[in-house]
Amino acid sequence: xxxxxxxxxxxxxxxxxxxxxxxxxxxxxxxxxxxxxxxxxxxxxxxxxxxxxxxxxxxxxxxxxxxxxxxxxxxxxxxxxxxxxxxxxxxxxxxxxxxxxxxxxxxxxxxxxxxxxxxxxxxxxxx
Numbered sequence: 001x002x003x004x005x006x007x008x009x010x011x012x013x014x015x016x017x018x019x020x021x022x023x024x025x026x027x028x029x030x031x032x033x034x035x036x037x038x039x040x041x042x043x044x045x046x047x048x049x050x051x052x053x054x055x056x057x058x059x060x061x062x063x064x065x066x067x068x069x070x071x072x073x074x075x076x077x078x079x080x081x082x083x084x085x086x087x088x089x090x091x092x093x094x095x096x097x098x099x100x101x102x103x104x105x106x107x108x109x110x111x112x113x114x115x116x117x118x119x120x121x122x123x124x125x126x127x
Contacts (some may be wrong), residue, residue, distance in 0.1 A: 001124045008092050016088045036118040100124045
């Protein structure tokens with residue numbers, strides 16, 4: 001996972017890796033996977049998933065996760081954050097984990113090669 005975050009370059013020449021807290025960055029991945037798996041276990045038409053089933057509910061849930069971490073940083077604030085914060089900037093705490101989830105790709109009909117789909121051999125799998 002650290003290598004994945006190192007690939008992000010929020011500001012030209014500044015990567016996230018040296019400030020990343022691997023434990024803190026695994027939490028969004030685990031939480032998203034856990035929530036989607038709970039939805040997958042629901043019977044079709046249950047109150048939580050509705051008539052459209054888990055894919056519709058999963059897409060809504062993952063969109064909610066995206067909105068939770070939606071921030072806009074000015075370049076100088078982002079630079080300061082990269083230098084001082086042990087966690088990745090919010091945008092990358094969504095992009096990094098969700099690109100690892102097969103469930104994300106299924107919920108949004110992503111195809112292999114799309115920007116938000118990592119190749120299976122490059123995905124981080126937790127639990």
